[in-house]
Amino acid sequence: MNGNKILKFIILDILRNKWVITYTVFLMCISAGLMFFSKDSTKAIVSVLNVVLILVPLVSILFCSIHIYNSKEFIQMLLSQPVKRSTIFFAEYTGLVISLSVSFLAGIILPLSFYGVSTILIYLALTGVFLSVIFSAFSVLISISTDEKVKGIGISLFLWLFFSVLYDGLVLIIYFAFNDYPLEKIMVIITTLNPVDLSRVLILLKLDISALMGYTGANFQKVAGSMTGIFLSFTVLIMWSITPLYFAYRKFMKKNF
Amino acid sequence: MINAENINKYYGKFHVLKSINLKIDKGQIVALMGPNGSGKTTLLKCILGLVIADSGEIKVDGASIKNNFEYRHKIGYMPQTAYFPENIKVKDVIQIIKEIRGEKSATDFELYEYYGIENFTDKKISSLSQGMKQKVSSALTFMFDSDILILDEPTAGLDPLSAEYMKLKIKKEKDKGKLIIITTHILNEVEELSDRMIYLLDGEVRADRINDSSGTKNRAESILEKFTDLFKSYEWK
Ligand SMILES: Nc1ncnc2c1ncn2[C@@H]1O[C@H](COP(=O)(O)OP(=O)(O)O)[C@@H](O)[C@H]1O
Ligand SMILES: [Mg+2]
Numbered sequence: 001m002n003g004n005k006i007l008k009f010i011i012l013d014i015l016r017n018k019w020v021i022t023y024t025v026f027l028m029c030i031s032a033g034l035m036f037f038s039k040d041s042t043k044a045i046v047s048v049l050n051v052v053l054i055l056v057p058l059v060s061i062l063f064c065s066i067h068i069y070n071s072k073e074f075i076q077m078l079l080s081q082p083v084k085r086s087t088i089f090f091a092e093y094t095g096l097v098i099s100l101s102v103s104f105l106a107g108i109i110l111p112l113s114f115y116g117v118s119t120i121l122i123y124l125a126l127t128g129v130f131l132s133v134i135f136s137a138f139s140v141l142i143s144i145s146t147d148e149k150v151k152g153i154g155i156s157l158f159l160w161l162f163f164s165v166l167y168d169g170l171v172l173i174i175y176f177a178f179n180d181y182p183l184e185k186i187m188v189i190i191t192t193l194n195p196v197d198l199s200r201v202l203i204l205l206k207l208d209i210s211a212l213m214g215y216t217g218a219n220f221q222k223v224a225g226s227m228t229g230i231f232l233s234f235t236v237l238i239m240w241s242i243t244p245l246y247f248a249y250r251k252f253m254k255k256n257f
Numbered sequence: 258m259i260n261a262e263n264i265n266k267y268y269g270k271f272h273v274l275k276s277i278n279l280k281i282d283k284g285q286i287v288a289l290m291g292p293n294g295s296g297k298t299t300l301l302k303c304i305l306g307l308v309i310a311d312s313g314e315i316k317v318d319g320a321s322i323k324n325n326f327e328y329r330h331k332i333g334y335m336p337q338t339a340y341f342p343e344n345i346k347v348k349d350v351i352q353i354i355k356e357i358r359g360e361k362s363a364t365d366f367e368l369y370e371y372y373g374i375e376n377f378t379d380k381k382i383s384s385l386s387q388g389m390k391q392k393v394s395s396a397l398t399f400m401f402d403s404d405i406l407i408l409d410e411p412t413a414g415l416d417p418l419s420a421e422y423m424k425l426k427i428k429k430e431k432d433k434g435k436l437i438i439i440t441t442h443i444l445n446e447v448e449e450l451s452d453r454m455i456y457l458l459d460g461e462v463r464a465d466r467i468n469d470s471s472g473t474k475n476r477a478e479s480i481l482e483k484f485t486d487l488f489k490s491y492e493w494k
Binding site for chain 1: 268302305306307308309326327328329330334336340341342343344345350353354356357358
């Protein structure tokens with residue numbers, strides 16, 4: 001059984017509910033609105049960035065968990081046919097990631113590219129896709145591991161809240177609590193452990209205004225310096241993408257349907 | 258044809274299947290019986306690979322099913338409750354299964370026609386009654402002329418006439434030399450159909466006998482007696 005066929009069924013299944021289209025249009029409205037109200041492209045990108053960092057993980061997490069829970073029958077149906085388990089897993093994940101990434105690229109990057117395609121825009125595109133990939137993987141992992149839908153979506157939402165909001169609070173608390181110690185390097189490491197912060201730092205480094213944007217950005221530039229920093233950042237983002245996916249795969253291969 | 262060796266399955270700490278050993282040959286109808294929760298569905302799902310046994314080995318036609326999916330070409334499976342995605346149409350479901358199994362291998366439309374599936378292929382799965390879903394599910398199970406048919410309570414939820422037709426179909430397929438494994442709670446059905454009866458209780462095979470049709474005049478009753486004994490021993494344990 002060839003995997004592309006399964007992928008096609010799954011993408012058709014995803015497109016059948018109108019969520020993806022709604023998400024794309026919604027992102028388009030946001031980027032168009034922010035472009036309209038910002039005076040120059042840098043400001044527009046910074047505003048869009050802040051929205052992207054909150055919205056992309058949130059939508060990825062919600063969309064993937066809802067999809068996985070609603071696909072239970074579909075997966076069971078495929079599994080009782082001559083189809084490989086791993087094919088179903090990768091087709092589900094790829095289908096979700098493709099849909100979310102295409103929505104993001106069409107909703108955010110396409111409108112912004114009317115300013116011209118800059119390195120920053122490419123970075124924004126990359127980090128947005130990475131965030132979709134990472135949070136989809138987490139969400140798939142959680143929904144495969146938790147049979148109860150409400151519980152699964154709850155855990156996913158908490159994960160989003162943790163990385164988007166709580167984490168920065170914790171970082172600040174640590175920073176002030178250990179004010180007397182030279183924590184610069186440790187702060188950088190802590191920042192890289194959060195894919196959302198890491199994405200923010202990556203873009204701000206490129207914009208060269210990181211010094212204005214709070215501790216994490218400023219420290220990052222000081223300690224890491226541009227090229228190595230960027231290289232390391234992408235390595236970390238790749239690790240963040242692979243790790244939850246690997247555990248989700250292992251869970252899926254053993255799951256009872 | 259199907260060979261299960263020392264199958265154990267746990268759901269968490271709950272030991273659902275306890276050292277199941279079975280050897281099932283083709284050309285017969287095997288009735289898998291036992292009270293609710295005895296592990297019948299789980300055992301069938303282990304054969305299908307929907308549930309993965311914690312230990313032991315299952316072979317279909319001599320080949321282990323572990324990390325194997327091709328063997329499911331040989332199996333038509335009708336689950337206890339049909340697994341269909343709710344938001345798509347009957348014809349989409351049929352199309353998907355056909356594409357997976359190969360358009361050309363869809364050769365047997367007997368149940369499809371008898372149940373009049375053609376008349377509601379444009380309906381969404383979510384708008385079908387449970388019985389209609391069962392009909393679609395059974396039509397699909399038989400459509401690909403598979404050598405092994407695994408039917409989990411196939412007549413439950415069907416109207417009497419449709420159930421009768423299903424039984425006729427099952428016998429017909431057996432006469433073609435297929436293996437049919439069926440779970441049911443209806444003793445008449447067991448008597449009428451099965452060549453072999455496997456009784457599962459608490460995840461263990463408690464009885465396994467060949468039904469020779471030359472036997473007693475009142476087999477349903479004698480089967481019932483044996484089961485009552487089993488139930489009693491279970492309660493007093
Ligand atoms: N996915 C599951 N997780 C946990 N327990 C399960 C699961 N599926 C079935 N069970 C339990 O395993 C036992 C056997 O179930 P099942 O095989 O469906 O029995 P039967 O088909 O004989 O009625 C039951 O006690 C049931 O509650
Ligand atoms: Mg059952």
